[in-house]
Amino acid sequence: MAKKKASVNVASCVACGVCRLQCPRQAISIYKGCYATVDENLCVGCGLCAKACPASVIEVKERDVING
Secondary structure, three states: OEEEEEEEOOOOOOOOOHHHHHOOOOOEEEEOOOEEEEOOOOOOOOOHHHHHOOOOOEEEEEEEOOOO
16 A cells, blocks of 8 residues: 655755654654654655755655555
8 A cells, every 4th residue: 555655865955854843743853963854654745844845855755555
């Protein structure tokens, strides 16, 4: 089964935290002040983080999700 999930290009992320502030599920955190990471268990694929990202390094795309 595929669901939409946010994905961060960590090589280009500047860890500004704008995406984290926009996420209604608190699915995004900043790893050691270096880049954003997404908790796929919390992410609902709404795309608010991608729209808010000033560096345009987040995209929401279909991901295979295995239940069980």
